[in-house]
Amino acid sequence: MIKVKARWLSVSAFVFDLWAVVLAWTLAYIIRFNGPVPEQFAHGGLEAMMWVLVVYAVLFRSYGLYRGMWVFASLPDLLRIGKAVSVGALVVMIGSVLLQPYPVIPRSVLLISPLFLFLIMGGSRALYRAAKEFYRYGGLVGQGxxxxxxxxxxxxxxxxxxxxxxxxxxxxxxxxxxxxxxxxxxxxxxxxxxxxxxxxxxxxxxxxxxxxxxxxxxxxxxxxxxxxxxxxxxxxxxxxxxxxxxxxxxxxxxxxxxDLEDLLGRESVMIDTAHVEDLLKSRVVMVTGAGGSIGSELCRQMLRFRPAQLIAYDVSEFAVYQLNEELRDKFPETAVIPVIGDVKDALLLDQVMARYTPHIVFHAAAYKHVPLMEEINSWQAVRNNVLGTYRVARAAMRRDVAHFVLISTDKAVNPTNVMGATKRLAEMVCSALQQGSRRTRFETVRFGNVLGSAGSVIPKFQDQIARGGPLTVTHPEITRFFMTIPEASQLVLQASSMGRGGEIFILDMGKPVRIADLARDLIGLYGFNEEQIRIVYTGLRPGEKLYEELLADEETTVRTPHPKLRIARAREVSGDLVDELLPWLQQRRVPTDDEVRRDLRRWVPEYQPATAPVVQSTVPQGPKAALY
CATH class of the missing domain: 3.40.50.720 (NAD(P)-binding Rossmann-like Domain)
Structure with missing residues (x-):
């Protein structure tokens, strides 16, 4: 039925154009003789019209005048009409000279008729489109x-x-x-x-x-x-x-x-795809914490570079299942190996790496929620974030993995909470292992809060808005650095392609964002105002800073070829750190939270545990502020 209708419309347009040829030819004769046409010229004009119609009919079809739709007639259609009419006029002129009909076709008719024909054919299409658009979109029917x-x-x-x-x-x-x-x-x-x-x-x-x-x-x-x-x-x-x-x-x-990315106003991170492709293409890659926000996005980003295999390692069965289903659907050409396992399971890690021999390991598995790790779960934070990092790193060294990339955080800088201190200690473990590593290169990537990641402030605000508010903000002046999940993942890939071993890469994250402003913008983004959705200030939580930093006081930075990446030079870490640290990490008892904080202070001198919420009255100044 649809094909029949389309064919009928095409034939109708073709018949109309042939009538346009007749009309243009007739009008040209009328204008030439300023009214009534002499009988002999009228008779000769009708005879000539027969072969003129055939010429134009062939040309109209040859130039594809009926591929387009009149309701969408545009400049390309007008150009096709112009070409067909111009060539037709030339053929008719040559034909009139060769055939020498009697009476001779007036030269003015040969010139005027194609002009009339172009105006009739082009004008009719333009009028039809204008009328349709006015009727459907601008006037008589719905306004939109x-x-x-x-x-x-x-x-x-x-x-x-x-x-x-x-x-x-x-x-x-x-x-x-x-x-x-x-x-x-x-x-x-x-x-x-x-x-x-x-x-x-x-x-x-x-x-x-x-x-x-x-x-x-x-x-x-x-x-x-x-x-x-x-x-x-x-x-x-x-x-x-x-x-x-x-x-x-x-x-x-x-x-x-x-969305909030537009309100944050950050330049997108561009990566050097050639270098990243050299690192990943046709290689076996492994991601721990693959079911998390950063880990899963890393998997998506990496599969664009066509690795030979991806080992998705995570302790959450459901997260691995979801990721595996998504990746198999989007990237069926790449083998995804889903592994359910704990990063503290040394035997399983060694078995997986021995079997699949990854070229690079991205270690994204971590406990990261600051208040949750500060009390009751502090020893679990130490075990997962520090011992887990050590065991994944040691397995990588035993199996001669070329690159080990640790995902770290800005909370590792001058930490005031257990989570930040454990991530800084994990960085130190990697630095110590680098000193004794023959083949494996250790790199750390440190960045701020990730928009939309599990447990972050944005999903929390969205849930609170869905419930009708209020939005809870800890302090009116609290600020954080933010980046998107794709940005964070691209930064990790870029840094891993640039690493030579032992570097801590940090992102130039621009200016910190006031959380209260973010809450107001999010309320407006959902079509509400502050009278409908209130903002309530609850006070800083234990271990929480008013301002986050990206560099420690003793650290300096050096430029890299990438404009958004710098390298932090942290203080030297003793190569004996791991040997001294292991007995503490592997003790057969669960220390109290106070004992964990006391011992972390011994291993991480810059860690200043807070018994009350920490408020810093000014934004960090000095060399590190140059980043912002």
């Missing part, structure tokens, strides 16, 4: 939801053209900071003012939706616009920058809801 577009550049123009064909949206205006564009129109839609006028314009026009169409603007500009949308109480969407993956996609299909 009113929307403002921010930006009046080339990307916005393409988006506006698609919006005007969309029955879902009704474009009511454009905002742009370029004063030369004020009052001017883009595809019939007017530039109403600057982006700063958003709240006033949206309120006056009763607009609830905005599309940000400035993909080439700097990150700070995106953050400003996104914040204005949240403050104005409108539901904002964004047109992202074009990437290889979105090449060729319609602009409207690329529009997505604005």
């Amino acid at each position: 939801r009113p929307v403002l577009v921010i930006g009046a550049g080339s990307a916005a123009a393409s988006l506006i053209r698609e919006l005007k064909r969309s029955g879902e949206w009704r474009l009511v205006g454009i905002l742009d900071d370029d004063q030369t564009k004020y009052g001017r129109e883009l595809y019939g839609c007017r530039v109403l003012g600057s982006i700063g006028d958003l709240q006033k314009v949206a309120s006056g026009l009763k607009v609830e939706h905005v599309i940000i169409a400035v993909p080439s603007a700097p990150v700070e500009a995106h953050r400003r616009i996104a914040s204005l949308c949240v403050r104005a109480g409108v539901k904002a969407m964004v047109l992202p920058a074009l990437t290889p993956l979105t090449q060729g996609q319609p602009f409207l299909s690329r529009v997505r809801q604005i």
Whole structure:
């Protein structure tokens, strides 16, 4: 049925164009003779029209005039019509000279008729499209939801053209900071003012939706616009920058809801894919903690580089099952080996590495929740984060794994809590093992909080909003460094491709973000205000800092070829550290929390355990502040 309808429409258009040839030919004769055509010329013109129709019919088909749809007629269709008519006019002129009909076809007819034909064929298509668009999108039928577009550049123009064909949206205006564009129109839609006028314009026009169409603007500009949308109480969407993956996609299909990444306003981390591919392609890779937020994203990112095998190692059966199902579906060409196991299980680790001989191990398994690890579970944090790291690292050394990458945290810098101290001790264990390693290179990657990771503040806020609030923030001035899960994973891959052994890589994470501002933005992002969803301050928790740091006081940094990565030079660690540490880690009793904190202070001199919440009154200054 559909094919029959399509064929019927094509035949109808073809018949119309042939009638256009007849009409243009007739009008040319009428104009040539300024009214009534002499009988002999009328008779000769009718005879000539027969073979002229055949010429144009062949050319119309040859130039594919009926592949397109009139309702979407555009410049390429007009160009095809122009080519067909021009070639047809040339053939008719040559034919009239060769055939020498009597009476001779007037030269003015040979010139005027193709012009009329082009106007009739092109104009009819343009009128048909305009009428359809007015009827369906602009006038007589549904108006769609009113929307403002921010930006009046080339990307916005393409988006506006698609919006005007969309029955879902009704474009009511454009905002742009370029004063030369004020009052001017883009595809019939007017530039109403600057982006700063958003709240006033949206309120006056009763607009609830905005599309940000400035993909080439700097990150700070995106953050400003996104914040204005949240403050104005409108539901904002964004047109992202074009990437290889979105090449060729319609602009409207690329529009997505604005999220916290846009409000944070961070430049995306770009990685040197060639070096990462050299490290991973056709290799066996292993990820511990593969079911976690960072571990699972690492697996997704790595499989893009086509490793020979991926060993996904995690203690959670359900997490490994979910990851395995996802990866087999998305990357069926790569063998995924799901292993259920504890990182403290030395026998299993040795067996797995002996069997699959990984080239690189990413150690992402850790207990990371600060309050949960501070009391009652402090010894479990030590065992998992320190002893687990040691046993995975020793297994890697025994099996001559080329690279061992430890995932660390900014909380390891001048730690005030058990979790941070255990991660710093894990870093020290890797540094000590590096000194006695013949083949395995140890690298550490240290970064801040990860947006959306399990147990982080954003999922907590989202749950609280879903329950109607309030949002709980520990302190009005508390700040944290943030990055996205893909950013964190890409940083790990980049650092692992650059490591030579013993480095602690840190990310230039920009400015710290105030958690209270994040909470307000998230409330606005979900369409609420602070009267509907309140923010409640609960006070800092034990071991919690007001400000996090990325570098310890004694550390310095050096540049790397990657603009977002630096290397921290930590204090020297004794090669005998592990031998001295093992008896404590393997003791056959569970120390009390106070004993754990006391002993951690002995192993990690920079650790300052807090019996009460720690408040630092100023943002860290000095050499380390250069990063921010």
